[in-house]
Amino acid sequence: MPVISLDHRVAGPPELVAGVLRETAPAAAAVARAGARLTAQAALLVAGDEVRVTLPGGLVGCRTRITRAGRDGLWSELAAGPAAALRHATRIVADGTGGTLVRDELAWTAPLGGLGRLTDPVLRRYGHRLLDARRDVLAERAGELSVAPVVVGAAIVRDGRLLAAQRSYPAALAGRWELPGGGVEPGESEAGALVRECAEELDARVEIGERLGTDLPIGRRVLRIHTARLLPGSPEPQPREHRALRWVGVREIAALGWLDADRAVVAELLGLLRP
Template sequence: MRNTGLVHAPPEVVAAALRHTATAETALAAAGVRARAAAGTGELLVPGDELSWRARIAGLPVPLTTRVLRADTTGLSSVLVRGPLPELAHDGHLVAAGPHTRLTDAVSWRAPFGGLGRLADAAVVRRFVLRLLRSRVAVVRELAESWARRRIVVGAAIVRDGRLLVQQRARPAELAGRWELPGGRVEDGEDEQDAVVRECVEELGIGVRPRGRIGTDVPLGDHLLLRVHLARPADGATAAALEHRQVRWVGAAELGELDWLDADRVLVHSLRPLLR
Protein backbone atom coordinates (compact mmCIF):
# COMPACT_ATOMS: atom_id res chain seq x y z
CA MET A 1 0.00 0.00 0.00
CA ARG A 2 1.36 3.43 -0.89
CA ASN A 3 0.65 7.13 -0.85
CA THR A 4 2.30 9.85 -2.94
CA GLY A 5 2.59 13.57 -2.36
CA LEU A 6 4.48 16.58 -3.71
CA VAL A 7 6.67 18.52 -1.29
CA HIS A 8 7.79 22.05 -2.14
CA ALA A 9 11.40 21.54 -1.09
CA PRO A 10 14.48 19.89 -2.65
CA PRO A 11 15.17 16.17 -2.03
CA GLU A 12 18.03 16.78 0.42
CA VAL A 13 15.67 18.72 2.70
CA VAL A 14 12.79 16.26 2.31
CA ALA A 15 15.14 13.37 3.05
CA ALA A 16 16.17 15.07 6.30
CA ALA A 17 12.51 15.46 7.27
CA LEU A 18 11.94 11.76 6.56
CA ARG A 19 14.88 10.91 8.84
CA HIS A 20 13.77 13.11 11.73
CA THR A 21 12.51 11.26 14.79
CA ALA A 22 9.65 13.74 15.11
CA THR A 23 8.30 12.67 11.72
CA ALA A 24 7.77 9.08 12.75
CA GLU A 25 6.44 9.95 16.19
CA THR A 26 4.08 12.71 15.01
CA ALA A 27 2.73 10.74 12.05
CA LEU A 28 2.09 7.68 14.19
CA ALA A 29 0.45 9.80 16.89
CA ALA A 30 -1.91 11.26 14.28
CA ALA A 31 -2.89 7.69 13.43
CA GLY A 32 -3.52 6.91 17.10
CA VAL A 33 -0.21 5.16 17.78
CA ARG A 34 2.26 5.81 20.57
CA ALA A 35 5.83 5.60 19.29
CA ARG A 36 9.38 6.21 20.44
CA ALA A 37 12.22 6.59 17.97
CA ALA A 38 15.53 5.44 19.43
CA ALA A 39 17.99 7.46 17.37
CA GLY A 40 21.44 6.70 18.68
CA THR A 41 23.19 9.55 16.90
CA GLY A 42 20.90 12.56 17.27
CA GLU A 43 17.55 13.74 15.96
CA LEU A 44 18.05 12.19 12.51
CA LEU A 45 17.71 8.45 12.07
CA VAL A 46 20.65 6.54 10.61
CA PRO A 47 20.92 2.92 9.45
CA GLY A 48 20.70 0.66 12.48
CA ASP A 49 18.45 2.93 14.56
CA GLU A 50 15.21 1.43 15.83
CA LEU A 51 11.67 2.72 16.20
CA SER A 52 9.47 1.10 18.86
CA TRP A 53 5.75 1.66 18.64
CA ARG A 54 2.51 0.30 20.02
CA ALA A 55 -0.58 0.37 17.86
CA ARG A 56 -4.12 -0.52 18.90
CA ILE A 57 -5.78 -2.38 16.06
CA ALA A 58 -9.29 -3.81 16.46
CA GLY A 59 -9.01 -3.01 20.17
CA LEU A 60 -5.85 -5.06 20.65
CA PRO A 61 -2.40 -3.63 21.53
CA VAL A 62 0.20 -4.46 18.89
CA PRO A 63 3.84 -3.72 19.89
CA LEU A 64 6.31 -3.47 17.02
CA THR A 65 9.96 -2.53 16.56
CA THR A 66 11.39 -1.59 13.17
CA ARG A 67 15.01 -0.98 12.19
CA VAL A 68 16.26 1.60 9.69
CA LEU A 69 18.09 0.08 6.71
CA ARG A 70 18.54 3.13 4.49
CA ALA A 71 18.60 6.86 5.22
CA ASP A 72 19.95 8.99 2.39
CA THR A 73 18.92 11.48 -0.28
CA THR A 74 16.84 8.82 -2.06
CA GLY A 75 14.67 8.26 1.01
CA LEU A 76 14.35 6.01 4.03
CA SER A 77 13.53 2.32 4.46
CA SER A 78 13.00 0.07 7.46
CA VAL A 79 11.97 -3.48 8.31
CA LEU A 80 10.33 -5.23 11.24
CA VAL A 81 12.72 -6.78 13.75
CA ARG A 82 10.27 -7.57 16.59
CA GLY A 83 6.50 -7.95 16.58
CA PRO A 84 3.59 -10.28 15.81
CA LEU A 85 3.65 -9.80 12.03
CA PRO A 86 5.66 -12.26 9.92
CA GLU A 87 6.81 -9.40 7.67
CA LEU A 88 6.61 -5.61 7.67
CA ALA A 89 8.61 -3.20 5.53
CA HIS A 90 8.46 0.55 4.94
CA ASP A 91 10.01 2.48 2.06
CA GLY A 92 9.91 6.22 1.55
CA HIS A 93 11.25 7.02 -1.92
CA LEU A 94 12.15 10.51 -3.17
CA VAL A 95 12.36 11.78 -6.75
CA ALA A 96 13.20 15.34 -7.75
CA ALA A 97 10.34 17.10 -9.55
CA GLY A 98 11.90 20.35 -10.73
CA PRO A 99 12.65 22.40 -7.60
CA HIS A 100 10.30 20.17 -5.61
CA THR A 101 10.26 16.53 -4.51
CA ARG A 102 7.80 13.71 -5.07
CA LEU A 103 7.55 11.45 -2.03
CA THR A 104 6.16 7.95 -2.42
CA ASP A 105 5.62 6.34 0.96
CA ALA A 106 4.89 2.60 0.90
CA VAL A 107 4.26 -0.10 3.49
CA SER A 108 4.09 -3.83 2.80
CA TRP A 109 3.31 -6.60 5.27
CA ARG A 110 2.13 -10.17 5.66
CA ALA A 111 -0.71 -10.86 8.07
CA PRO A 112 -0.45 -13.70 10.62
CA PHE A 113 -2.99 -16.42 11.44
CA GLY A 114 -3.81 -17.56 7.90
CA GLY A 115 -7.34 -16.87 6.66
CA LEU A 116 -8.43 -15.17 9.88
CA GLY A 117 -5.47 -12.83 9.68
CA ARG A 118 -6.23 -11.98 6.07
CA LEU A 119 -9.82 -11.17 7.01
CA ALA A 120 -8.70 -8.79 9.78
CA ASP A 121 -6.14 -7.35 7.37
CA ALA A 122 -8.80 -6.47 4.82
CA ALA A 123 -11.22 -5.11 7.39
CA VAL A 124 -8.99 -3.12 9.73
CA VAL A 125 -5.27 -3.03 9.01
CA ARG A 126 -5.46 -1.53 5.54
CA ARG A 127 -7.52 1.42 6.76
CA PHE A 128 -5.02 1.99 9.55
CA VAL A 129 -2.02 1.85 7.19
CA LEU A 130 -3.60 4.24 4.69
CA ARG A 131 -4.31 6.72 7.50
CA LEU A 132 -0.72 6.40 8.66
CA LEU A 133 0.73 6.95 5.18
CA ARG A 134 -1.37 10.05 4.61
CA SER A 135 -0.28 11.40 7.97
CA ARG A 136 3.41 10.76 7.21
CA VAL A 137 3.32 12.64 3.92
CA ALA A 138 1.59 15.59 5.59
CA VAL A 139 4.13 15.69 8.43
CA VAL A 140 7.10 15.46 6.06
CA ARG A 141 5.65 18.19 3.85
CA GLU A 142 5.14 20.61 6.74
CA LEU A 143 8.59 19.99 8.22
CA ALA A 144 10.55 20.08 4.96
CA GLU A 145 8.85 23.18 3.60
CA SER A 146 9.59 25.06 6.83
CA TRP A 147 13.24 23.92 6.81
CA ALA A 148 13.67 24.97 3.18
CA ARG A 149 13.28 28.60 4.30
CA ARG A 150 16.09 28.42 6.85
CA ARG A 151 19.47 30.08 6.58
CA ILE A 152 22.15 27.74 5.23
CA VAL A 153 25.32 26.62 6.99
CA VAL A 154 27.79 24.81 4.74
CA GLY A 155 30.09 21.99 5.73
CA ALA A 156 33.10 20.81 3.73
CA ALA A 157 33.88 17.10 3.38
CA ILE A 158 37.46 17.50 2.18
CA VAL A 159 38.78 14.20 0.84
CA ARG A 160 42.29 13.34 -0.35
CA ASP A 161 43.67 9.88 -1.07
CA GLY A 162 40.75 8.18 0.66
CA ARG A 163 41.02 10.22 3.86
CA LEU A 164 38.79 12.93 5.31
CA LEU A 165 39.97 16.18 6.90
CA VAL A 166 38.35 16.80 10.29
CA GLN A 167 38.93 19.41 12.97
CA GLN A 168 38.62 19.41 16.75
CA ARG A 169 36.78 22.20 18.53
CA ALA A 170 38.66 24.36 21.02
CA ARG A 171 35.61 26.35 22.15
CA PRO A 172 33.08 26.88 23.58
CA ALA A 173 33.89 24.83 26.66
CA GLU A 174 30.89 22.51 26.30
CA LEU A 175 31.99 21.55 22.77
CA ALA A 176 35.76 21.58 23.23
CA GLY A 177 37.41 18.34 22.18
CA ARG A 178 34.64 17.23 19.84
CA TRP A 179 35.12 16.83 16.09
CA GLU A 180 33.41 18.41 13.11
CA LEU A 181 33.74 19.19 9.44
CA PRO A 182 35.04 22.63 8.44
CA GLY A 183 32.37 25.14 7.48
CA GLY A 184 30.17 28.03 8.52
CA ARG A 185 27.25 30.24 7.59
CA VAL A 186 26.60 31.34 4.04
CA GLU A 187 26.74 35.13 3.92
CA ASP A 188 24.01 37.22 2.33
CA GLY A 189 24.29 37.08 -1.45
CA GLU A 190 26.98 34.38 -1.31
CA ASP A 191 26.87 31.15 -3.31
CA GLU A 192 27.13 27.95 -1.25
CA GLN A 193 30.25 26.75 -3.04
CA ASP A 194 31.88 30.15 -2.60
CA ALA A 195 31.09 29.89 1.10
CA VAL A 196 32.80 26.48 1.24
CA VAL A 197 35.94 27.94 -0.35
CA ARG A 198 35.94 30.97 1.96
CA GLU A 199 35.40 28.96 5.14
CA CYS A 200 38.23 26.56 4.30
CA VAL A 201 40.62 29.48 3.78
CA GLU A 202 39.53 31.08 7.06
CA GLU A 203 39.60 27.92 9.18
CA LEU A 204 42.33 25.86 7.52
CA GLY A 205 44.36 28.22 5.35
CA ILE A 206 43.88 26.06 2.25
CA GLY A 207 42.13 26.34 -1.08
CA VAL A 208 39.57 23.70 -2.05
CA ARG A 209 37.52 22.79 -5.11
CA PRO A 210 33.87 21.99 -4.25
CA ARG A 211 32.50 18.93 -6.06
CA GLY A 212 28.80 18.93 -5.15
CA ARG A 213 26.53 18.17 -2.22
CA ILE A 214 26.55 14.93 -0.26
CA GLY A 215 24.11 13.41 2.21
CA THR A 216 20.87 14.90 3.43
CA ASP A 217 20.61 18.32 4.98
CA VAL A 218 20.72 18.53 8.78
CA PRO A 219 18.59 20.95 10.85
CA LEU A 220 20.55 23.01 13.38
CA GLY A 221 18.53 24.47 16.22
CA ASP A 222 15.45 26.40 15.18
CA HIS A 223 16.77 28.57 12.37
CA LEU A 224 19.68 26.95 10.49
CA LEU A 225 20.16 24.09 8.03
CA LEU A 226 23.52 22.35 7.52
CA ARG A 227 24.36 21.42 3.94
CA VAL A 228 27.57 19.47 3.24
CA HIS A 229 29.63 19.69 0.06
CA LEU A 230 32.34 17.31 -1.08
CA ALA A 231 35.60 19.17 -1.76
CA ARG A 232 39.11 18.40 -2.97
CA PRO A 233 42.10 20.29 -1.55
CA ALA A 234 44.32 22.27 -3.88
CA ASP A 235 47.48 20.44 -4.94
CA GLY A 236 50.12 20.61 -2.25
CA ALA A 237 47.81 22.32 0.25
CA THR A 238 48.66 21.81 3.93
CA ALA A 239 45.84 22.41 6.39
CA ALA A 240 46.47 24.28 9.64
CA ALA A 241 44.30 24.58 12.76
CA LEU A 242 43.73 28.33 12.53
CA GLU A 243 40.53 28.38 14.60
CA HIS A 244 40.47 24.90 16.14
CA ARG A 245 42.52 22.80 18.55
CA GLN A 246 43.82 20.48 15.84
CA VAL A 247 43.12 19.06 12.40
CA ARG A 248 43.79 15.55 11.14
CA TRP A 249 43.16 13.25 8.21
CA VAL A 250 41.14 10.13 9.04
CA GLY A 251 40.21 6.97 7.17
CA ALA A 252 36.89 5.15 7.07
CA ALA A 253 37.79 2.91 10.01
CA GLU A 254 38.40 5.94 12.25
CA LEU A 255 35.09 7.71 11.61
CA GLY A 256 33.23 5.79 14.27
CA GLU A 257 35.93 6.42 16.87
CA LEU A 258 35.68 10.22 16.86
CA ASP A 259 33.54 12.15 19.33
CA TRP A 260 31.61 14.05 16.66
CA LEU A 261 29.30 16.98 17.20
CA ASP A 262 25.74 15.65 16.95
CA ALA A 263 25.03 17.43 13.66
CA ASP A 264 28.10 15.88 12.03
CA ARG A 265 27.64 12.42 13.55
CA VAL A 266 24.41 11.83 11.62
CA LEU A 267 26.42 12.31 8.40
CA VAL A 268 29.07 9.67 9.13
CA HIS A 269 27.29 6.92 7.19
CA SER A 270 27.22 9.23 4.15
CA LEU A 271 30.91 10.09 4.50
CA ARG A 272 32.21 6.54 4.79
CA PRO A 273 31.69 5.57 1.10
CA LEU A 274 33.86 8.54 0.07
CA LEU A 275 36.88 7.08 1.85
CA ARG A 276 37.77 4.12 -0.34
Protein backbone atom coordinates (compact mmCIF):
# COMPACT_ATOMS: atom_id res chain seq x y z
CA MET A 1 0.00 0.00 0.00
CA PRO A 2 1.69 3.27 -1.10
CA VAL A 3 1.81 5.94 1.60
CA ILE A 4 2.62 9.64 1.30
CA SER A 5 2.71 12.11 4.17
CA LEU A 6 3.40 15.75 4.92
CA ASP A 7 4.47 17.18 8.29
CA HIS A 8 3.96 20.87 8.98
CA ARG A 9 3.18 23.39 11.70
CA VAL A 10 0.11 25.61 12.04
CA ALA A 11 0.24 28.82 14.07
CA GLY A 12 -2.81 28.06 16.19
CA PRO A 13 -3.80 25.82 19.11
CA PRO A 14 -4.88 22.20 18.48
CA GLU A 15 -8.48 22.96 19.53
CA LEU A 16 -8.75 25.46 16.68
CA VAL A 17 -6.92 23.34 14.10
CA ALA A 18 -9.10 20.33 14.96
CA GLY A 19 -12.20 22.42 14.30
CA VAL A 20 -10.91 23.64 10.93
CA LEU A 21 -10.14 20.07 9.89
CA ARG A 22 -13.82 19.23 10.35
CA GLU A 23 -14.98 22.19 8.25
CA THR A 24 -16.18 21.28 4.76
CA ALA A 25 -15.48 24.61 3.02
CA PRO A 26 -11.68 24.66 3.58
CA ALA A 27 -11.49 20.98 2.62
CA ALA A 28 -13.34 21.76 -0.62
CA ALA A 29 -11.01 24.70 -1.28
CA ALA A 30 -7.94 22.49 -0.85
CA VAL A 31 -9.33 19.81 -3.15
CA ALA A 32 -10.19 22.48 -5.73
CA ARG A 33 -6.59 23.75 -5.69
CA ALA A 34 -5.51 20.21 -6.52
CA GLY A 35 -7.89 20.21 -9.49
CA ALA A 36 -10.76 18.14 -8.11
CA ARG A 37 -14.11 18.78 -6.42
CA LEU A 38 -15.38 17.89 -2.95
CA THR A 39 -19.01 17.91 -1.84
CA ALA A 40 -20.59 17.08 1.51
CA GLN A 41 -23.99 17.50 3.14
CA ALA A 42 -22.75 19.03 6.39
CA ALA A 43 -20.72 22.18 7.07
CA LEU A 44 -18.89 20.44 9.93
CA LEU A 45 -18.03 16.76 9.68
CA VAL A 46 -18.65 14.08 12.30
CA ALA A 47 -17.93 10.36 12.35
CA GLY A 48 -20.22 8.60 9.89
CA ASP A 49 -20.49 11.51 7.45
CA GLU A 50 -19.50 10.93 3.84
CA VAL A 51 -17.84 13.27 1.35
CA ARG A 52 -17.58 12.84 -2.39
CA VAL A 53 -14.42 13.70 -4.29
CA THR A 54 -14.48 13.92 -8.08
CA LEU A 55 -11.06 13.76 -9.66
CA PRO A 56 -9.83 16.05 -12.48
CA GLY A 57 -11.95 15.66 -15.59
CA GLY A 58 -14.98 14.56 -13.60
CA LEU A 59 -14.74 10.99 -14.88
CA VAL A 60 -13.62 9.29 -11.67
CA GLY A 61 -15.02 9.90 -8.22
CA CYS A 62 -15.06 8.29 -4.83
CA ARG A 63 -16.91 8.55 -1.53
CA THR A 64 -14.99 8.57 1.71
CA ARG A 65 -16.49 8.09 5.17
CA ILE A 66 -15.31 9.95 8.26
CA THR A 67 -14.36 7.30 10.80
CA ARG A 68 -13.12 9.56 13.59
CA ALA A 69 -13.15 13.29 14.34
CA GLY A 70 -11.89 14.88 17.54
CA ARG A 71 -9.27 16.92 19.32
CA ASP A 72 -6.45 14.82 17.92
CA GLY A 73 -7.40 15.00 14.24
CA LEU A 74 -9.56 13.57 11.48
CA TRP A 75 -9.64 10.10 9.86
CA SER A 76 -11.49 8.78 6.81
CA GLU A 77 -11.67 5.61 4.72
CA LEU A 78 -12.98 4.72 1.30
CA ALA A 79 -16.73 4.05 1.20
CA ALA A 80 -17.05 3.58 -2.57
CA GLY A 81 -14.84 4.17 -5.57
CA PRO A 82 -12.42 2.61 -8.04
CA ALA A 83 -9.55 2.06 -5.58
CA ALA A 84 -9.32 -1.15 -3.56
CA ALA A 85 -8.62 0.90 -0.42
CA LEU A 86 -8.03 4.52 0.53
CA ARG A 87 -7.20 5.95 3.96
CA HIS A 88 -6.61 9.54 4.98
CA ALA A 89 -5.39 10.43 8.47
CA THR A 90 -4.62 13.89 9.80
CA ARG A 91 -3.06 13.77 13.26
CA ILE A 92 -2.40 16.86 15.36
CA VAL A 93 -0.51 17.57 18.59
CA ALA A 94 0.44 20.74 20.45
CA ASP A 95 3.96 21.91 19.69
CA GLY A 96 4.56 23.42 23.13
CA THR A 97 4.69 27.01 21.87
CA GLY A 98 1.00 27.65 21.23
CA GLY A 99 1.04 26.11 17.75
CA THR A 100 0.09 22.72 16.31
CA LEU A 101 2.12 20.02 14.62
CA VAL A 102 0.22 18.30 11.80
CA ARG A 103 0.92 14.99 10.08
CA ASP A 104 -1.25 14.53 6.98
CA GLU A 105 -1.08 11.02 5.51
CA LEU A 106 -2.66 9.32 2.50
CA ALA A 107 -2.50 5.58 1.82
CA TRP A 108 -4.17 3.60 -0.96
CA THR A 109 -4.36 0.30 -2.75
CA ALA A 110 -4.89 0.58 -6.49
CA PRO A 111 -7.55 -1.55 -8.20
CA LEU A 112 -6.82 -4.50 -10.51
CA GLY A 113 -3.81 -5.82 -8.59
CA GLY A 114 -0.46 -5.49 -10.35
CA LEU A 115 -1.97 -3.80 -13.38
CA GLY A 116 -3.56 -1.14 -11.19
CA ARG A 117 -0.21 -0.32 -9.62
CA LEU A 118 0.76 1.32 -12.90
CA THR A 119 -1.42 4.24 -11.75
CA ASP A 120 0.49 4.67 -8.48
CA PRO A 121 2.90 7.34 -9.82
CA VAL A 122 -0.03 9.42 -11.04
CA LEU A 123 -1.86 9.04 -7.73
CA ARG A 124 1.32 9.87 -5.85
CA ARG A 125 1.74 13.17 -7.76
CA TYR A 126 -1.90 14.08 -7.21
CA GLY A 127 -1.69 13.12 -3.54
CA HIS A 128 1.31 15.40 -2.98
CA ARG A 129 -0.56 18.30 -4.63
CA LEU A 130 -3.54 17.64 -2.39
CA LEU A 131 -1.51 17.52 0.83
CA ASP A 132 0.34 20.73 -0.12
CA ALA A 133 -2.98 22.45 -0.80
CA ARG A 134 -4.42 21.22 2.52
CA ARG A 135 -1.40 22.59 4.36
CA ASP A 136 -1.84 26.03 2.80
CA VAL A 137 -5.61 26.20 3.29
CA LEU A 138 -5.37 24.97 6.88
CA ALA A 139 -2.84 27.68 7.72
CA GLU A 140 -4.95 30.37 6.05
CA ARG A 141 -8.20 29.40 7.76
CA ALA A 142 -6.60 28.93 11.18
CA GLY A 143 -4.99 32.36 10.87
CA GLU A 144 -8.34 33.93 9.99
CA LEU A 145 -10.14 32.28 12.90
CA SER A 146 -7.42 32.96 15.46
CA VAL A 147 -8.62 36.58 15.62
CA ALA A 148 -12.32 35.85 15.01
CA PRO A 149 -15.10 36.82 17.44
CA VAL A 150 -16.07 34.04 19.85
CA VAL A 151 -19.57 32.65 20.38
CA VAL A 152 -20.21 30.46 23.42
CA GLY A 153 -22.79 27.75 24.03
CA ALA A 154 -23.91 26.13 27.29
CA ALA A 155 -24.37 22.37 27.62
CA ILE A 156 -26.69 22.50 30.65
CA VAL A 157 -27.22 19.07 32.19
CA ARG A 158 -29.70 18.14 34.92
CA ASP A 159 -30.58 14.65 36.13
CA GLY A 160 -29.02 12.99 33.09
CA ARG A 161 -30.75 15.22 30.56
CA LEU A 162 -29.52 18.08 28.35
CA LEU A 163 -31.30 21.38 27.73
CA ALA A 164 -31.87 22.01 24.01
CA ALA A 165 -33.33 25.21 22.56
CA GLN A 166 -35.32 25.47 19.32
CA ARG A 167 -34.58 28.47 17.11
CA SER A 168 -37.41 30.84 16.27
CA TYR A 169 -35.42 33.01 13.82
CA PRO A 170 -34.06 33.68 11.24
CA ALA A 171 -36.39 31.90 8.86
CA ALA A 172 -33.60 29.72 7.42
CA LEU A 173 -32.81 28.32 10.88
CA ALA A 174 -36.24 28.41 12.55
CA GLY A 175 -37.23 25.05 13.98
CA ARG A 176 -33.70 23.69 14.31
CA TRP A 177 -32.11 23.03 17.69
CA GLU A 178 -29.06 24.50 19.41
CA LEU A 179 -27.45 24.97 22.79
CA PRO A 180 -28.29 28.30 24.45
CA GLY A 181 -25.62 30.99 24.35
CA GLY A 182 -24.37 33.93 22.33
CA GLY A 183 -21.50 36.25 21.53
CA VAL A 184 -18.73 37.23 23.92
CA GLU A 185 -18.66 41.01 24.31
CA PRO A 186 -15.41 43.03 24.49
CA GLY A 187 -13.78 42.68 27.90
CA GLU A 188 -16.06 39.77 28.84
CA SER A 189 -14.87 36.28 29.75
CA GLU A 190 -16.44 33.25 28.07
CA ALA A 191 -17.92 32.12 31.38
CA GLY A 192 -19.25 35.61 32.06
CA ALA A 193 -20.83 35.75 28.62
CA LEU A 194 -22.61 32.43 29.19
CA VAL A 195 -23.92 33.49 32.60
CA ARG A 196 -25.30 36.68 31.03
CA GLU A 197 -26.73 34.92 27.95
CA CYS A 198 -28.49 32.25 30.02
CA ALA A 199 -30.04 34.96 32.18
CA GLU A 200 -31.22 36.88 29.12
CA GLU A 201 -32.35 33.91 27.00
CA LEU A 202 -33.61 31.53 29.67
CA ASP A 203 -34.20 33.64 32.78
CA ALA A 204 -31.96 31.09 34.50
CA ARG A 205 -28.88 31.28 36.71
CA VAL A 206 -26.08 28.89 35.82
CA GLU A 207 -22.61 27.87 36.91
CA ILE A 208 -20.14 27.30 34.07
CA GLY A 209 -17.86 24.26 33.99
CA GLU A 210 -15.19 23.02 31.61
CA ARG A 211 -14.78 23.65 27.90
CA LEU A 212 -16.16 20.83 25.75
CA GLY A 213 -14.75 19.55 22.46
CA THR A 214 -12.96 21.66 19.87
CA ASP A 215 -13.37 25.18 18.52
CA LEU A 216 -16.11 25.05 15.89
CA PRO A 217 -15.91 27.43 12.92
CA ILE A 218 -19.22 29.13 12.07
CA GLY A 219 -18.58 31.48 9.20
CA ARG A 220 -16.33 34.27 10.45
CA ARG A 221 -16.77 33.33 14.11
CA VAL A 222 -15.72 30.50 16.41
CA LEU A 223 -18.11 28.58 18.67
CA ARG A 224 -16.91 27.17 21.98
CA ILE A 225 -19.10 24.92 24.11
CA HIS A 226 -18.87 24.82 27.91
CA THR A 227 -20.60 22.51 30.35
CA ALA A 228 -23.00 24.17 32.80
CA ARG A 229 -25.52 23.45 35.54
CA LEU A 230 -28.42 25.33 37.02
CA LEU A 231 -27.60 26.96 40.34
CA PRO A 232 -29.71 26.01 43.37
CA GLY A 233 -32.75 28.26 43.48
CA SER A 234 -32.54 29.19 39.80
CA PRO A 235 -35.89 29.71 38.07
CA GLU A 236 -36.87 26.98 35.65
CA PRO A 237 -35.50 27.89 32.18
CA GLN A 238 -38.00 29.66 29.96
CA PRO A 239 -37.90 30.14 26.14
CA ARG A 240 -37.66 33.94 26.19
CA GLU A 241 -35.92 34.07 22.78
CA HIS A 242 -36.52 30.55 21.45
CA ARG A 243 -39.56 28.77 20.09
CA ALA A 244 -39.27 26.00 22.67
CA LEU A 245 -36.98 24.34 25.21
CA ARG A 246 -36.64 20.62 25.78
CA TRP A 247 -34.74 18.45 28.26
CA VAL A 248 -33.48 15.53 26.16
CA GLY A 249 -31.92 12.21 27.10
CA VAL A 250 -29.36 9.98 25.40
CA ARG A 251 -31.85 8.42 22.99
CA GLU A 252 -33.24 11.79 21.86
CA ILE A 253 -30.08 13.83 21.30
CA ALA A 254 -28.98 12.33 17.98
CA ALA A 255 -32.51 12.56 16.54
CA LEU A 256 -32.87 16.32 17.02
CA GLY A 257 -32.44 18.58 14.00
CA TRP A 258 -29.38 20.37 15.38
CA LEU A 259 -27.68 23.32 13.75
CA ASP A 260 -24.51 22.13 12.04
CA ALA A 261 -22.17 23.51 14.73
CA ASP A 262 -24.12 21.93 17.60
CA ARG A 263 -24.44 18.66 15.69
CA ALA A 264 -20.63 18.57 15.62
CA VAL A 265 -20.52 18.07 19.42
CA VAL A 266 -23.28 15.45 19.71
CA ALA A 267 -20.73 12.75 20.60
CA GLU A 268 -19.37 14.89 23.44
CA LEU A 269 -22.89 15.72 24.62
CA LEU A 270 -23.76 12.04 24.77
CA GLY A 271 -20.65 11.51 26.85
CA LEU A 272 -21.93 14.04 29.40
CA LEU A 273 -25.15 12.06 29.90
CA ARG A 274 -23.77 8.54 30.03
CA PRO A 275 -22.64 7.29 33.46
